[in-house]
Amino acid sequence: EAGVAQSPRYKIIEKRQSVAFWCNPISGHATLYWYQQILGQGPKLLIQFQNNGVVDDSQLPKDRFSAERLKGVDSTLKIQPAKLEDSAVYLCASSLGGNTIYFGEGSWLTVV
Amino acid sequence: ELKVEQNPLFLSMQEGKNYTIYCNYSTTSDRLYWYRQDPGKSLESLFVLLSNGAVKQEGRLMASLDTKARLSTLHITAAVHDLSATYFCAGDNNDMRFGAGTRLTVKP
Numbered sequence A: 001e002a003g004v005a006q007s008p009r010y011k012i013i014e015k016r017q018s019v020a021f022w023c024n025p026i027s028g029h030a031t032l033y034w035y036q037q038i039l040g041q042g043p044k045l046l047i048q049f050q051n052n053g054v055v056d057d058s059q060l061p062k063d064r065f066s067a068e069r070l071k072g073v074d075s076t077l078k079i080q081p082a083k084l085e086d087s088a089v090y091l092c093a094s095s096l097g098g099n100t101i102y103f104g105e106g107s108w109l110t111v112v
Numbered sequence B: 001e002l003k004v005e006q007n008p009l010f011l012s013m014q015e016g017k018n019y020t021i022y023c024n025y026s027t028t029s030d031r032l033y034w035y036r037q038d039p040g041k042s043l044e045s046l047f048v049l050l051s052n053g054a055v056k057q058e059g060r061l062m063a064s065l066d067t068k069a070r071l072s073t074l075h076i077t078a079a080v081h082d083l084s085a086t087y088f089c090a091g092d093n094n095d096m097r098f099g100a101g102t103r104l105t106v107k108p
Helices: none
Strands: A004-006 A011-012 A021-022 A031-037 A044-051 A051-058 A066-067 A075-079 A088-095 A101-103 A105-111 B005-006 B010-014 B019-025 B031-037 B043-049 B055-058 B061-066 B071-076 B085-090 B096-099 B102-108
Touching: A004 A088, A011 A021, A021 A088, A021 A105, A031 A101, A044 A066, A044 A075, A044 B096, A075 A088, A101 B043, B005 B085, B010 B019, B019 B031, B019 B085, B031 B061, B031 B071, B043 B055, B043 B061, B043 B071, B071 B085, B071 B096
Parallel strands: A011 A105, B010 B102
Antiparallel strands: A004 A021, A021 A075, A031 A044, A031 A088, A044 A051, A066 A075, A088 A101, A088 A105, B005 B019, B019 B071, B031 B043, B031 B085, B055 B061, B061 B071, B085 B096, B085 B102
8 A cells, every 4th residue: 555645855945935745645545634843843733634625724824834635635735935944844644534644754844 | 722741752771671651641632642753754653542541562562541641651661772763642632733752762
């Protein structure tokens, strides 16, 4: 079974530029999550989708971050404009029925 | 809002020794997760605990859940070097919140 796929794996951008990350969840998984993990910290939930609807985006900085899940499958997370403090790993995860949650390898963002 | 606290944050132990990592959470949590993360890697699911008194074991790791105390533990038995990693617990109250992680180093 294929896992959660993310791209790009690594990205370096200058502050005030924009960046987009893509996630393809495990086939059939209705729930998709985006997490931000800053070095040395635990992951922080940014947004949770159930199919193509948003369940929770309370911790998403909506002035610069946006996310969508087209047709309830793939998802894109965008940051515009990026700030230095956005440097982190962006983890996508998916689950079926809410028990085990499977994480992708992550997209590493460095903002300089 | 669910808050999750782990301790210790750093743990250095000798091979062959036993130790316990503690995870406290602030409000009702439907389930409690334990994950392992190796440096530069993503999170690997270890255990999902669903009910009070739940105990799960895999190899040298055993996780338990006490919902009344809002406490989960991850017990390490006879540690080996391969267990060196960061261990996270996470609670789920409609959205999953992680602890800060316990960075475990097992020394020969």
